[in-house]
Amino acid sequence: MTSEDTGDGDEADGQRPTDGTETGGAAAVRLDGPETLLADERARPRATGVPDGTTVVVDLTATDHTGQTWRASRRYRPVDGAVDLAAHDPVDADETDPSPAGLAWALAPVDGDPVRFPTAPHGDHERRYRAVVRDEAGREVATATTTTTVVHERGxxxxxxxxxxxxxxxxxxxxxxxxxxxxxxxxxxxxxxxxxxxxxxxxxxxxxxxxxxxxxxxxxxxxxxxxxxxxxxxxxxxxxxxxxxxxxxxxxxxxxxxxxxxxxxxxxxxxxxxxxxxxxxxxxxxxxxxxxxxxxxxxxxxxxxxxxxxxxxxxxxxxxxxxxxxxxxxxxxxxxxxxxxxxxxxxxxxxxxxxxxxxxxxxxxxxxxxxxxxxxxxxxxxxxxxxxxxxxxxxxxxxxxxxxxxxxxxxxxxxxxxxxxxxxxxxxxxxxxxxxxxxxxxxxxxxxxxxxxxxxxxxxxxxxxxxxxxxxxxx
Structure with a gap:
């Protein structure tokens, strides 16, 4: 029979703690993510320790094998002090955003029109996430970063x-x-x-x-x-x-x-x-x-x-x-x-x-x-x-x-x-x-x-x- 598929892919195992540190003093924000990720696993970058009344802007950058830089960015509100890119919808999403699907799909070249992401031959690349926490006045409260390597072969x-x-x-x-x-x-x-x-x-x-x-x-x-x-x-x-x-x-x-x-x-x-x-x-x-x-x-x-x-x-x-x-x-x-x-x-x-x-x-x-x-x-x-x-x-x-x-x-x-x-x-x-x-x-x-x-x-x-x-x- 015809059906709409609503299932999810695998989720990545093993969250890695942030490799950046918080700034601003008051907020102890962490950004965790897997060290490596098979391309068909769902990444779960997760920011924790986010104060109430703030917003979190998550920037994702990646570099393809030609050296071109790709970037995507979305803004989130914390739920119970956390932002989970695999579970929370961004507040600046429109009707074309998948709900929720992280940020990798939204990457686009920093310079030039959107094109296919080049692969050689699989498309392994490094993703760098940076979370910037801002208060209601727009002031930066804290930042945290984490890096994930996306691979297509394991064993x-x-x-x-x-x-x-x-x-x-x-x-x-x-x-x-x-x-x-x-x-x-x-x-x-x-x-x-x-x-x-x-x-x-x-x-x-x-x-x-x-x-x-x-x-x-x-x-x-x-x-x-x-x-x-x-x-x-x-x-x-x-x-x-x-x-x-x-x-x-x-x-x-x-x-x-x-x-x-x-x-x-x-x-x-x-x-x-x-x-x-x-x-x-x-x-x-x-x-x-x-x-x-x-x-x-x-x-x-x-x-x-x-x-x-x-x-x-x-x-x-x-x-x-x-x-x-x-x-x-x-x-x-x-x-x-x-x-x-x-x-x-x-x-x-x-x-x-x-x-x-x-x-x-x-x-x-x-x-x-x-x-x-x-x-x-x-x-x-x-x-x-x-x-x-x-x-x-x-x-x-x-x-x-x-x-x-x-x-x-x-x-x-x-x-x-x-x-x-x-x-x-x-x-x-x-x-x-x-x-x-x-x-x-x-x-x-x-x-x-x-x-x-x-x-x-x-x-x-x-x-x-x-x-x-x-x-x-x-x-």
Missing amino acids: VTHRHVGGGEDADDGDEPSERSGRSDGGAGTSGPSETPVEPPTGHCYSPTGDGPHPAVVLCHGSGGVPLRRHAALLASRGYVAFALQYLGVDDLPETPVEVPLSVPRRAVRWLRAHPATTGSVGLYGVSMGGQLAALLASEPDVSVDAVVVDSGSLHVFPAGGDTAPWTRDGEPVATTAVPDAPPDRFASSTGGASDRRTAFHAMVAATDRERRRAATISAEQIRTPVLWLSGTDDATWPATAAGEALLARCDARDVTFPVDHRVYHDAGHAFGPPGLPTTWRPAGPDDRVARGGTPGAHAAGRQTAWAATRTWFDDALR
């Missing part, structure tokens, strides 16, 4: 498999650059009867075997290394597949053989480092791929998570199919016989394409539409569909509703859930990075949609739902 080894290019995977991948490290790490799946495709394998260092997940990136072609590192930190062998721009594969999703991700599933299922339970995760075009692959009769997976995917196979350019099956293009919807700008609109200065995809479906006759629709009833495994109602890339929410309708009509026996996040946009993935660039970054050709606050809140709960889905199905 994990990494190994690059195969050849090909590698890149900073950013917030939502859009471009590919740089080259592979050629095989960092020595642990994890390596030699099995099935030759693996190119990608990055992250493995827990603890005793195995472990369940496994194959992660499929979107049309930008950059492997989901942040996702994989975090899943491995939670006890999964996570393989960030790279199916574009390597191994003589196309640079864009045009006639990519389904045999490539199929091989990744078979490789992990057969490997002694895994339990044989394999999940499939895909975002955007990778979400379409994950749903399509799971419906293939010769592919066996134990759980599927589709993040902002599509239930129709849309053409990749003209009438060209994005995927091939046994050398033949899969069926796609039609392209409307209309001028290119007929269905064009703009969101945040970038192209809003949701109307164009609706037009493709409408322009397709019934027989071709049926052939271009992924056979939900053939998936035969638990499916979690994630969507935002303000997805400006394509109509992922409508696709999720269609999935539910098809499954209800056919009395499928496997669990199916569609989590809808209101005013969120395209592509969730792990939390922990700013969303202030939404609904579109300054260099985006295609808008992603979503308000910054709503998407941050959706991302937190969508990732928690993803982990729970895999835990329930694979462990």
Whole structure:
């Protein structure tokens, strides 16, 4: 059934005392926070000893790997002498602020327009919190500081498999650059009867075997290394597949053989480092791929998570199919016989394409539409569909509703859930990075949609739902 997800992610363990001291003499204010934090844990910076009748301004700064400084600031009123960023709403919040969600989502460059937070390759960074306590006259009463290092790996080894290019995977991948490290790490799946495709394998260092997940990136072609590192930190062998721009594969999703991700599933299922339970995760075009692959009769997976995917196979350019099956293009919807700008609109200065995809479906006759629709009833495994109602890339929410309708009509026996996040946009993935660039970054050709606050809140709960889905199905 369709539901709004209101669950929270994990909370960080182990608060560390302030590394600053109070000023002003009268107030003994402390600011505590964890020394290190996995990116998908909820930080709980907490100021204590705050006098009644005061306000607390909390400033957060961070520096990305390029040296650029990011900053966010909110004002709070103490409750019982304390301010908890994970529990209290700021007094200067507006309707777009998630409630409550700390400050990391609100970080923006000190200089320049909001952009995606760069990662190399995961986005580890240091957060510096400073609390300034002011009395009713605005005078500074006390200050305190604490620092938290955000990481994406804990007890994990990494190994690059195969050849090909590698890149900073950013917030939502859009471009590919740089080259592979050629095989960092020595642990994890390596030699099995099935030759693996190119990608990055992250493995827990603890005793195995472990369940496994194959992660499929979107049309930008950059492997989901942040996702994989975090899943491995939670006890999964996570393989960030790279199916574009390597191994003589196309640079864009045009006639990519389904045999490539199929091989990744078979490789992990057969490997002694895994339990044989394999999940499939895909975002955007990778979400379409994950749903399509799971419906293939010769592919066996134990759980599927589709993040902002599509239930129709849309053409990749003209009438060209994005995927091939046994050398033949899969069926796609039609392209409307209309001028290119007929269905064009703009969101945040970038192209809003949701109307164009609706037009493709409408322009397709019934027989071709049926052939271009992924056979939900053939998936035969638990499916979690994630969507935002303000997805400006394509109509992922409508696709999720269609999935539910098809499954209800056919009395499928496997669990199916569609989590809808209101005013969120395209592509969730792990939390922990700013969303202030939404609904579109300054260099985006295609808008992603979503308000910054709503998407941050959706991302937190969508990732928690993803982990729970895999835990329930694979462990």
